[in-house]
Amino acid sequence: MRKTLVAALLALVAININAAGQNENVKSNKPVFTVVKQIPITSIKDQNRSGTCWDYSTLSYFEAEILKKTGKTYDLCESFVANKTYMDRATQVIRLHGDCQFAQGGSAYDVLYTLEHYGICPESAMPFPGSLYGDSLNNFNEFFSLMEPYVSAIAKNKANKISGQWKVGLQGIIDAYLGKCPESFTYEGKKYTPKSFAASLGLNWSDYVTITSYTHHPFYSQFAVEVQDNWRNPLSYNLPMDEMMRIIDNAIMNGYTVAWGGDVSEPGFTRNGLAYMVDGKKVESMKGSDMARWLGLSAAKKKNLIDSLGVNVPEVVPTQQQRQERFDNWELTDDHGMLIFGIAKDQNGKEYYMVKNSWGETGEYKGIWYMTKNFIAANTMDYMVNKNAIPKDIRKKMGL
Numbered sequence: 001m002r003k004t005l006v007a008a009l010l011a012l013v014a015i016n017i018n019a020a021g022q023n024e025n026v027k028s029n030k031p032v033f034t035v036v037k038q039i040p041i042t043s044i045k046d047q048n049r050s051g052t053c054w055d056y057s058t059l060s061y062f063e064a065e066i067l068k069k070t071g072k073t074y075d076l077c078e079s080f081v082a083n084k085t086y087m088d089r090a091t092q093v094i095r096l097h098g099d100c101q102f103a104q105g106g107s108a109y110d111v112l113y114t115l116e117h118y119g120i121c122p123e124s125a126m127p128f129p130g131s132l133y134g135d136s137l138n139n140f141n142e143f144f145s146l147m148e149p150y151v152s153a154i155a156k157n158k159a160n161k162i163s164g165q166w167k168v169g170l171q172g173i174i175d176a177y178l179g180k181c182p183e184s185f186t187y188e189g190k191k192y193t194p195k196s197f198a199a200s201l202g203l204n205w206s207d208y209v210t211i212t213s214y215t216h217h218p219f220y221s222q223f224a225v226e227v228q229d230n231w232r233n234p235l236s237y238n239l240p241m242d243e244m245m246r247i248i249d250n251a252i253m254n255g256y257t258v259a260w261g262g263d264v265s266e267p268g269f270t271r272n273g274l275a276y277m278v279d280g281k282k283v284e285s286m287k288g289s290d291m292a293r294w295l296g297l298s299a300a301k302k303k304n305l306i307d308s309l310g311v312n313v314p315e316v317v318p319t320q321q322q323r324q325e326r327f328d329n330w331e332l333t334d335d336h337g338m339l340i341f342g343i344a345k346d347q348n349g350k351e352y353y354m355v356k357n358s359w360g361e362t363g364e365y366k367g368i369w370y371m372t373k374n375f376i377a378a379n380t381m382d383y384m385v386n387k388n389a390i391p392k393d394i395r396k397k398m399g400l
Contacts, residue, residue: 028310029308029309029310029311029312030310030311031274031310031311031346031347031352031370032346032347033344033345033346033352033370034344034345034346035342035343035344035354036342036343036344036345036351037252037253037342037343038341038342038343038344038354039064039068039252039255039256039257039341039342040064040067040068041060041063041064041067041257041339041341041356042060042063042064042067042073042074042075043075044356044357044358044360044361044366044367044368045060045078045358045360046137046358046359046360047078047138047358047359048129048130048137048138048139048360049137049138049139049140049141050104050129050138050139050140051103051104051105051140052078052082052104052106052138052140052358053105053336053337053338053358054105054106054107054108054110054111054229054261054337055078055081055082055085055106055110055111056078056337056358057108057259057260057261057337057338057339057356057358058108058110058111058112058259058337058384059076059077059078059081059111060259060339060356060358061108061257061258061259061339061384062076062111062115062201062203063075063076064257064339064341065203065256065257065386066201066202066203068255068256068257069202069203070201070202074122074201075122075123075124076120076121076122076123077120077121077122077123077125077126078123078129079126079127079129079178079179080114080118080120080121080125080126080181080194081110081111081114081120082178083174083175083178083179083180083181084114084118084181085106085110085113085114086147086174087167087170087171087174088113088232089102089106089231090102090147090151090170091167092231093151093155094151094154094155094162094166096155097155097156098152098155098156100228100231101228101229101231102147102148102151102152102155103228103229104140104144105228105229105334106229106231107229107230107231107232107234107261107337107382108210108259108261108337108382108383108384109210109230109232109234109384110232112205112208112384113232113234115198115203115205116198116205118181118194118195119193119194119195119196119197119198119199120194120197120198120201121181121182121185121187121192121194121197122185122187122197124187125182125185125187126178126179126180126181126182127178127179132176132177132178132179133176133177140177142177143173143177143178146173147170147173147174150166150169150170150173151170154166181194182194185197207386207387207388208384208385208386208387209236209237209384209385209387209390209398209400210234210235210236210237210382210383210384210385211236211237211239211244211247211382211383211384211385212225212236212237212238212239212244212380212381212382212383213238213239213240213241213243213244213320213323213380214238214323214324214327215320215321215324216324216328217238218238219238219239219240220237220238220239220397220398220399221237221238222235222236222237222238223235223236223238224236225381225382227333227334227381228334229334230334236382237398239394239397239398240320241318241319241320241323241377243394244377244380245373245376245377246391246394247385247389247390247391247394248340248353248376248383248385249343250389250390250391251385251386251389251390252340252341252342252343252353253343254389256385256386256388256389257339257340257341258339258340258341258383258384258385258389259337259339259383259384259385260337260338260339260340260355260376260380260383261334261336261337261380261381261382261383262332262334262335262336262376262379262380262381262382262383263331263332263333263334263335263336263379263381264335264336264379265333265335266278266375266378266379267299267302267303267306268306268313268315268375269371269375270303270306270307271303271362271363272307272363272364273363273364273365273368273369273370274306274364274369274370274371275355275369275370275371275372275375276306276313276315276372276374276375277315277316277318277372277374277375277377277378277379278302278306278313278314278315278316279314279315279316282314283305283309283313283314311346311347311348311350315372315374315375316374316378317374318374318377318378322378323377323378326378332378332379332381333381334381337358338355338356338357338358338369339355339356340353340354340355340376340383341354341355341356342354344370350372351372351373352370352371352372352373353370353371353372353373353376354368354369354370355368355369355370355371356368356369357369387400
């Protein structure tokens with residue numbers, strides 16, 4: 001009995017020593033950031049249980065654009081954009097008899113389209129997200145469990161002719177969960193319509209372009225990026241990867257933010273506010289770690305290893321060919337929208353983009369992610385930027 005107790009105590013001490021060593025390793029490798037350039041942005045929001053990152057990130061982008069141009073801070077209404085966008089998307093699905101996807105996701109262009117064609121209202125002009133169904137934030141589980149079969153039933157209807165009443169019914173569902181879009185409202189003592197409010201923001205909607213980088217279309221041409229949530233089929237400028245990245249740097253250094261869309265399903269994207277384009281082969285060959293066999297690790301163990309390596313995580317240096325291969329084999333996916341608003345360096349001199357998320361003030365950096373330039377270069381699907389933020393030599397090649 002005593003021997004068993006002693007053995008147990010020794011094992012416990014060994015575990016504690018090992019854990020302490022791991023914690024010390026994590027602490028010593030934890031990045032220490034120095035800001036190179038940071039653009040003013042509006043507050044962190046929380047999309048909660050809704051697939052509306054495209055909505056939150058792009059409205060955040062336009063809020064930053066307004067802040068840059070006018071010095072005024074706005075909280076624009078995501079529910080207004082979602083209300084208009086979901087009806088438009090349902091209309092397309094039904095016109096195509098269901099031969100396209102109806103889903104929660106979207107693109108930065110959906111927000112621009114709404115601003116330009118329908119206008120916008122402040123957050124205060126519509127019900128707070130989730131409040132209509134007794135929640136404190138968005139929860140689209142019940143909402144879309146109603147909408148998806150409704151839209152599918154109309155789109156797959158065998159009738160020779162359908163009535164327009166489906167729109168009345170669907171609009172009722174949308175309004176019940178998001179709130180009705182106001183026809184007019186008062187903001188800071190002045191009465192507006194959504195269109196007049198959008199016009200008052202001081203932005204020129206023709207200033208905004210989207211950028212991507214793939215080889216299956218000619219460089220310096222435009223094409224609609226082939227992902228399902230790009231359902232309006234807006235055209236993006238196709239540039240070489242190095243120029244795609246140079247635009248982001250030029251934008252930040254000249255006071256512009258970037259509405260980024262890309263892949264955050266990679267193991268190097270942590271929930272704690274960091275993102276590295278991890279080189280699995282180098283991690284696998286690293287000595288001195290009992291978790292060195294990267295490919296065989298669970299997602300949780302990969303995360304633990306990334307956390308322990310910190311700034312010493314070996315990274316893949318992306319190439320144009322790798323981007324194309326990952327897009328074609330479905331590795332590079334259209335997962336998430338965020339706002340790039342700054343550049344920072346760690347203690348080793350590696351540069352990261354400062355990125356605003358829409359998951360509330362979560363993680364080590366309270367809703368901000370530090371994503372390495374390698375990660376962004378490898379995982380960008382496309383992004384929206386003010387054309388005035390593009391270097392002149394690249395604009396000339398684009399014909400802008």
